[in-house]
Amino acid sequence: MEIDELTPAERTVWEAFPKGRPVDFRRTADESPADGGGWGPERTVRAVVLKALLLDGPEERGEVAALKLAGARITGGTDLRYATVDHIVRLSDCFFDGVLNISGTQLRYLNLSGSHLPGLTGARTRVDGGLRLTGCRFRGPVRLGGAQIAGALYLEDAEITADGARPGPVLQLHQVTVGEDLCASRLRTRGEIRLNGATISGSLRLEEARLSGPGDFVLNAEALEVGANVLGRRLSTDGRIDLRGARIPGRLDLLYSRLSNPGGTALRASSCVIGEVWLRDGETIRGRLNLRRSQIDHLDLAPEMLPEQVRLLDLTYTSLTPHEPPERRLPMLERDEDTYDPHGYEQLTAAYRRTGDDHAARLVQLAKQRRHRTTLPWYGRWWGRVQDATVGYGFRPMRALGWLLSLLAIGSVAFALDAPPALKADEAPPFNPVFYTLDLLLPVISFGQESAFAPRGLQQALAYILVLTGWILATTVIAGVTRTVSRQ
Incomplete structure (x- = not known):
């Protein structure tokens, strides 16, 4: 240019x-x-x-x-x-x-x-x-x-x-x-x-x-x-x-x-x-x-x-x-x-x-x-609620102790007021309402009370409830402890 x-x-x-x-x-x-x-x-x-x-x-x-x-x-x-x-x-x-x-x-x-x-x-x-x-x-x-x-x-x-x-x-x-x-x-x-x-x-x-x-x-x-x-x-x-x-x-x-x-x-x-x-x-x-x-x-x-x-x-x-x-x-x-x-x-x-x-x-x-x-079927949700209410899925173990003490108190008072008859009066140990209730609640440990006495009527219904509740508590505690141990 x-x-x-x-x-x-x-x-x-x-x-x-x-x-x-x-x-x-x-x-x-x-x-x-x-x-x-x-x-x-x-x-x-x-x-x-x-x-x-x-x-x-x-x-x-x-x-x-x-x-x-x-x-x-x-x-x-x-x-x-x-x-x-x-x-x-x-x-x-x-x-x-x-x-x-x-x-x-x-x-x-x-x-x-x-x-x-x-x-x-x-x-x-x-x-x-x-x-x-x-x-x-x-x-x-x-x-x-x-x-x-x-x-x-x-x-x-x-x-x-x-x-x-x-x-x-x-x-x-x-x-x-x-x-x-x-x-x-x-x-x-x-x-x-x-x-x-x-x-x-x-x-x-x-x-x-x-x-x-x-x-x-x-x-x-x-x-x-x-x-x-x-x-x-x-x-x-x-x-x-x-x-x-x-x-x-x-x-x-x-x-x-x-x-x-x-x-x-x-x-x-x-x-x-x-x-x-x-x-x-x-x-x-x-x-x-x-x-x-x-x-x-x-x-x-x-x-x-x-x-x-x-x-x-x-x-x-x-x-x-x-x-x-x-x-x-x-x-x-x-x-x-x-x-x-x-x-x-x-x-x-x-x-x-x-x-x-x-x-x-x-x-x-x-x-x-x-x-x-929430993702489980109804029976899984039911069992989960039981674990949650009892031991908080193993993250709240003290809750199980609270349930155990409450049931122990209820059973002890009920059986103390109305003791079940002995199966064999001459062979049965002295009745102890506290240890009898523990025998029902704890599925593994035996204090010799449960096998020596035979509850009847309402006593028997209470005994069934305590046995069933004890198994549920034991199962949920074991499941929670197992989950905690495996996680750690």
Whole structure:
């Protein structure tokens, strides 16, 4: 392109390029690029001029050429598909009339901070440094699927909407590779962010982000792999987050968050391997929480954040905080939509035992047996109620002693008032109502009283009741002790 074909604004940019001098058309520091559609020719640059500069622009010996432009209106679509750009590109606070297309392009560094664009297409692009989209406003989708970014990807304070665009994600980052952090704090989107199969060597930062897509995905990140953390402190979502199969060695931080997707799944983190999950100090989740089959080293979960529907089948965790009484933790197992799953009760029991709270662990095991009872046929439920009432399934052994002492008192008083006659008066030992009652209650031990006396009428009915009750107590105590011993 000849320099005499350029407008005064374009000539200024052209002459600054060889030495990498910045060109700033902004009139005030606080002007908004949203008004860029009305900027005049004194700050308008054609996209074809920028393309010519980047691909075949003038250079000077001893200088580092670079395109550094601020506050310009860039007209026409910028098409750099499959090009190799060896220069630093910084187009900050600019207004783009057309979509910037860098699909398959190899870049050293690209900075579009504060700019307004109708969209960005960059599938399979490669950036040797960082890609900075801080504070950008996109009126259409951003497509960076399969991109390879050696440095960090910056999306802080960016806003992405795609009203009127064809259906699909507003931010496509599937199969993207980021060598450092993906920084998206305070990001605002209206539509789906797709991060399926993405690999981020550092952390995914979503602090104070606002993601909206009611009834649909807001973050679809199946099989996401990060090298450190997913930080979503004070994250607010209206739609579904899907992290199925994610690998997060650090922490999934959702402190102070607001997750909402009424009638659907608000957070799905199933089949994940996560170091720590922090889910507390925020609003109650509106929608379903799914943590099925995940492996979590430390689960920091506040009961008040749990929704009415949870799915915890085969969830495994090593420690659970904050320390809450079983009455606060058990509802999360009872809200599970799946059928009775003993694994969840065993996990909660193990968490209490690691903290030395054996009493809480026993209460969880008792709740497990009661939940299991609801799945049995009528005769199993009847027998379970007997074990529960007598010895609390072996977790309340003192209850059996109470039953025994009560029955012993009743029998002793009844037989003391009306002693049964001896079978052989000359051979029978002296009658003792206490030991006679013990003979009836204890099916194994014999004090020689039961065989020497023969109750009649109401005495015989009472004797039958005591014998039957004694066998039931003995059976339930043995079953409870056996269960306790095998568990330990």
